[in-house]
Amino acid sequence: xxxxxxxxxxxxKAVEKTKQITRAMNMVAASKLKNAQLRMENFRPYAQKITxxxxxxxxxxxxxxNPLLAVREPQxxxxxxxxSDRGLCGGFNSNIIKSVEGxxxxxxxxGQEVSLICVGKKGRDVFRKKVPVISQFIExxxxxxxxxxxxxxxxxxxxxSKEEYDELYxxxxxxxxxxxxxxxxxxxxxxxxxxxxxxxxxxxxVEYVYEPSEEELLAQILPMYVRVLIFRGLLETSAxxxxxxxxxxxxxxKNCEEMRQTLTLRFNKARQAAITTExxxxxGGAEALTKAG
Amino acid sequence: MAEELTLEIVTPxxxxxxxxxxxxxxxxxxxxxGVLIGHMPFLSAVAFGELNYTKEGKKVYFAAGPGYxxxxxxxxxxxxxxxxxxxxxxxxxxxxxxxxAEAQLSKLGKDDETYDKFANALxxxxxxxxxxxxxxxxxxx
Numbered sequence: 001x002x003x004x005x006x007x008x009x010x011x012x013k014a015v016e017k018t019k020q021i022t023r024a025m026n027m028v029a030a031s032k033l034k035n036a037q038l039r040m041e042n043f044r045p046y047a048q049k050i051t052x053x054x055x056x057x058x059x060x061x062x063x064x065x066n067p068l069l070a071v072r073e074p075q076x077x078x079x080x081x082x083x084s085d086r087g088l089c090g091g092f093n094s095n096i097i098k099s100v101e102g103x104x105x106x107x108x109x110x111g112q113e114v115s116l117i118c119v120g121k122k123g124r125d126v127f128r129k130k131v132p133v134i135s136q137f138i139e140x141x142x143x144x145x146x147x148x149x150x151x152x153x154x155x156x157x158x159x160x161s162k163e164e165y166d167e168l169y170x171x172x173x174x175x176x177x178x179x180x181x182x183x184x185x186x187x188x189x190x191x192x193x194x195x196x197x198x199x200x201x202x203x204x205x206v207e208y209v210y211e212p213s214e215e216e217l218l219a220q221i222l223p224m225y226v227r228v229l230i231f232r233g234l235l236e237t238s239a240x241x242x243x244x245x246x247x248x249x250x251x252x253x254k255n256c257e258e259m260r261q262t263l264t265l266r267f268n269k270a271r272q273a274a275i276t277t278e279x280x281x282x283x284g285g286a287e288a289l290t291k292a293g
Numbered sequence: 294m295a296e297e298l299t300l301e302i303v304t305p306x307x308x309x310x311x312x313x314x315x316x317x318x319x320x321x322x323x324x325x326x327g328v329l330i331g332h333m334p335f336l337s338a339v340a341f342g343e344l345n346y347t348k349e350g351k352k353v354y355f356a357a358g359p360g361y362x363x364x365x366x367x368x369x370x371x372x373x374x375x376x377x378x379x380x381x382x383x384x385x386x387x388x389x390x391x392x393x394a395e396a397q398l399s400k401l402g403k404d405d406e407t408y409d410k411f412a413n414a415l416x417x418x419x420x421x422x423x424x425x426x427x428x429x430x431x432x433x434x
Contacts, residue, residue, distance in 0.1 A: 039306070046305045049372045053336070053361060146305045146374050208363075209335035212323050220322065220338040221361065224374065231305055 005270050012263040019256035025088070026249035033178070033242035040175070040235045047228050054191075054225050057218045064215060067161040068222045071190050076165035077107055077114045078134065078156065080188075082172040082233050083123035084241040085139050090251075092173060092181060092244035093122040099183040100171050104131060115165075117155060119234070141238050149231035157223055160189050172233040173240040179247055181240040188229055191222055298330045299368040300346055302357070302376050309355070309376040314346040317369050319362050334365045339373055342420050343427070352431060354379055356417075356424045379428030382421050391418035 058064075081100050083093045100123075104114045115132040118124035124136050135155050140148055156168055168189035173181035210217055297313035317328045320342025341358035360373030394415035401408050 042307045043305050045308065046303050046372060049303060049370070053363070053372070149305075150374070209333060211321065211335055211337040216322070217336065217338050217361065220359065224360065227374070228305070 003270070005267065005274065008263055008267045008270060012260055012267065015256050015260045015263065019253055019260070022249045022252040022256060026246055026253060029242045029246040029249060033239060033246055036235065036239035036242055040239055043231065043235060047232060050221065050225055050228050054218075054221050057214055057221060061214045061218050064218060066215070066219055066222060068157070068226070069190050070163075072163070072166040074112055074167045077112050077167045077169065078117060078159075078165050079103070079114060079185075080117045080119065080152065080156070080168070080170045080230070080233070081123045081127070082170070082237040083118075083120035084237070085121040085141055086241075087122065088248060089241055089245035090248035092241055093120075095181070096171060096173050096183045097123060097126050099185060100127075103169070103171070103185055117152065119152070120237070141234070141241070144234060144238075146227065146231055149227045149234060152230050153223060153227045156189070157226060170229065170233050172237045173244075175236045175239040175243060178243040181244060186229075188226055191225060298328065300371070301369070302344075302355070302371045302373065304373055304376050309357075310346070312348070314348045316347040317371075318343075318345050319371065320344065320358065321362070328364055328369055331366055332364050332369075336364070337362050339371065341375075341417055343424055344371070344373075344376065345427075352427075354424045354427045354431075356382065356421045377421070377424075379424050382425055384425055387418050387421045387425070390414060391422065394418060 079100065081096065083096055087093070107114050115134050116123075116127055117134050118127065118136040118138075120141060121138050124133060124138065127133060137148070137152065159165060160168060167187060169185055170188050171183065171185040174184045176182055297315055298317065299312075300314045300317055301311050302309040315329075319326055319328070319337070320340050322338040322340045325342075326337070339358050339360045339362050341356070344355040344357040345352050347353075355376045355378055357371070357373045357376040360371065363370040363372070394411045397411040398408070398415060401411065
């Protein structure tokens with residue numbers, strides 16, 4: 001007769017409980033995602049302003065000697081990889097880890113040394129035995145602000161100016177939508193300002209007086225720009241994590257529901273089978289009695 | 294004042310302030326400067342320091358920076374990494390930070406690599422204290 005009725009009932013109960021948990025996690029992720037998206041929204045004007053002023057400065061200051069613009073033959077490379085601290089978010093972490101593994105393989109094949117700066121536990125756990133990890137920021141994504149970007153910035157800007165390494169990259173999941181996050185790897189240092197060639201000054205634009213000099217202003221804006229890019233990565237990662245978790249938990253809830261339906265069906269069948277057997281027994285018994293009588 | 298200056302303070306977290314004011318004072322890297330309506334257009338680096346604006350005769354203080362300020366004839370846009378009003382500053386915490394930075398600095402020599410870091414922290418704590426005191430000052434009147 002296979003499993004007993006009680007077994008099936010117990011299983012169904014367990015699945016129901018799991019469903020409650022996944023549904024709760026889905027709702028928590030949804031509210032955190034909303035928050036993260038709001039922060040991304042609020043960050044946009046700031047990022048845009050910094051980028052604008054950097055580009056306009058870069059087009060005016062040609063041949064700047066700022067150390068953050070120095071292009072060197074890349075031999076030593078650093079990469080900031082951003083993952084989440086916690087799992088249960090589908091392929092969110094494995095996707096970015098796979099891209100970074102590919103990147104490291106490719107660079108190592110070219111004879112370049114790659115070392116990592118890890119944000120988030122998942123990435124660190126994968127890489128710490130394979131690649132030198134210079135520093136790590138663990139359990140910080142729960143609540144962070146621009147000062148986290150400053151801390152990471154401190155970690156990378158000084159050594160770059162001192163020529164301890166030649167290029168800095170950043171890898172994170174870009175938040176496209178709840179269902180899709182795309183791993184991106186972009187170069188942070190040396191900074192490539194988009195306005196290398198002097199841009200046409202638009203009609204009616206005001207000529208500014210720069211204080212202190214343009215060069216010094218650039219020296220202040222460049223690290224800010226790097227922090228903007230780091231902060232953007234953090235925001236995208238945080239939104240992406242919650243989005244991915246929301247989708248994963250939504251799926252899990254659906255699967256639980258399906259499983260519970262199958263179990264109910266099986267329970268009903270088993271019950272029917274039990275009733276049938278019992279009936280057969282009674283009928284069999286009755287028949288035996290009439291034959292005897 | 295009839296003609297008023299539009300001020301925007303933009304930080305990574307939010308638009309810290311947006312509105313019309315009669316005067317703005319900013320701590321630039323080259324020293325403090327005030328902006329009234331009709332100012333010559335210019336762009337200045339902003340250091341971490343005190344920032345205040347006057348609206349309807351009242352001064353509002355921030356501890357803000359680093360970043361830059363863009364000034365045109367009728368508009369000031371201040372782009373800074375942080376802008377904290379006195380209300381957002383925790384006095385006890387700042388005191389603790391200040392003492393900590395002072396203690397570290399007294400131990401370290403000027404050539405120490407981390408000296409700048411703590412000197413910076415001390416300066417930030419001092420700016421925050423100043424903003425707090427100014428706020429208290431305005432409340433008395």
